[in-house]
Amino acid sequence: MKNKEFLGVIPPVITIFDKSGEINENEQRKFISFLINAGVQGLFVCGSFGSGLIMSKDQRKKALEICFDEVKNRIPCIAHVGSPSTQTSVELAKYAELLGFPSISAVPPFYYTYNDDEIITYFSALINSVNVPVFAYNNPYTTGVLLTPDLLVTLAKKGLKGVKDSSLNMESFIALSDKIETEKLDFQCIIGTDSFWLGAKLAGAKAMVAGMSNIFPEFVVDFYNVSLRDDIEVAVKYQKKSIRLRNIMKMDKTPIPSYLAVLEMRGFNAGIPKAPFSSIDNASKEKLYKNLVAEGMGDFLKL
Numbered sequence: 001m002k003n004k005e006f007l008g009v010i011p012p013v014i015t016i017f018d019k020s021g022e023i024n025e026n027e028q029r030k031f032i033s034f035l036i037n038a039g040v041q042g043l044f045v046c047g048s049f050g051s052g053l054i055m056s057k058d059q060r061k062k063a064l065e066i067c068f069d070e071v072k073n074r075i076p077c078i079a080h081v082g083s084p085s086t087q088t089s090v091e092l093a094k095y096a097e098l099l100g101f102p103s104i105s106a107v108p109p110f111y112y113t114y115n116d117d118e119i120i121t122y123f124s125a126l127i128n129s130v131n132v133p134v135f136a137y138n139n140p141y142t143t144g145v146l147l148t149p150d151l152l153v154t155l156a157k158k159g160l161k162g163v164k165d166s167s168l169n170m171e172s173f174i175a176l177s178d179k180i181e182t183e184k185l186d187f188q189c190i191i192g193t194d195s196f197w198l199g200a201k202l203a204g205a206k207a208m209v210a211g212m213s214n215i216f217p218e219f220v221v222d223f224y225n226v227s228l229r230d231d232i233e234v235a236v237k238y239q240k241k242s243i244r245l246r247n248i249m250k251m252d253k254t255p256i257p258s259y260l261a262v263l264e265m266r267g268f269n270a271g272i273p274k275a276p277f278s279s280i281d282n283a284s285k286e287k288l289y290k291n292l293v294a295e296g297m298g299d300f301l302k303l
Contacts, residue, residue, distance in 0.1 A: 004102075004133075005188050006076060006162075007206050008041030009224050011213040012049040014259055015063055017274050023059060025066055027269050032070045034268075038217035040075065043067060044105070044164070044209045047080040048142060049256065051274045053107075057088060061095055068099045078164075082106030082137060086122050090129045097130045105135040105164055110143040116151055123155050133161035139192070140167055149176040156180065156187040164209050166192030174203045194220050194242045198235060201227055211255065212245055215262040216297060219245075241295070248291045261285045262292070265301040 013035070016027045035043065045067045046052030046060050055063065064079050071077055079096035081104050083089050093104045106126055108119050127134045136155065140146040147155075149172060152163055165173050173189065173196075180187045181204065191200035194210035213220040223238040249255050249262075256273050257280045263270040272279050280288070292301060 010042035010209045012044040012047045015050045029070045039221040043077045078103045103133045105137045107137045108145045127159040135162040137164045156185045162188035164190045177203045198239045
């Protein structure tokens with residue numbers, strides 16, 4: 001049976017914590033509703049922006065519970081369940097399916113060095129443990145593991161239904177899209193950033209997991225909608241602005257503390273990052289605010 005495709009803007013949902021490092025459920029629910037009301041078309045839960053890999057297993061389960069309950073099937077969600085442990089990933093996958101998530105995703109096993117056969121075995125265990133589509137999350141900059149187009153095609157033939165590609169390599173993304181199309185595989189390629197959206201769209205992408213849509217979902221949704229029209233000149237302006245915003249948010253490093261600071265500017269009680277991250281200082285916050293205002297985002301913010 002053909003896999004149902006994800007479409008549009010999918011925020012990799014930030015998880016909001018209190019001072020004790022526990023999930024702030026009330027604020028998390030408000031944040032999820034804010035994203036939905038802004039027009040996003042899906043949610044990616046407990047990924048990198050969601051601090052999933054530094055949460056306990058119980059916290060990850062709670063984050064999934066909160067999200068699915070708050071969404072109430074209004075938009076489709078992807079539960080990220082990846083971990084260095086196959087057993088943990090399978091347990092979280094089964095729990096996400098039990099809750100009702102229509103799809104799961106996982107980074108490959110990391111920290112130790114694994115060969116392709118071991119990575120295939122890991123994803124096969126996930127695929128065989130649930131009856132919902134399984135996506136790979138390709139993020140070599142955090143995991144140290146690159147899922148190549150050839151390896152992803154092999155996994156697709158074993159039942160993997162797609163990839164969230166955050167490799168920031170358009171040549172590889174296009175090569176993968178071409179292989180999937182040539183071999184007529186039931187597999188979806190989702191780009192893992194808005195900064196490459198136009199190129200990915202031309203290569204056949206229909207959805208993006210965009211970190212920027214956590215803090216400016218209105219802008220990213222507008223960008224996506226503009227890209228569906230034939231006005232390439234306007235779409236290119238949006239694309240260039242998305243790259244400038246990415247640079248302001250210092251996306252070359254883990255941006256969670258800066259994103260939480262912007263959520264505070266948007267009126268959320270965003271708390272503090274989960275340790276070992278720390279909050280940005282007031283001088284950095286003021287600089288961030290000024291740069292965003294200069295980029296035309298001031299109407300969304302308050303300092």
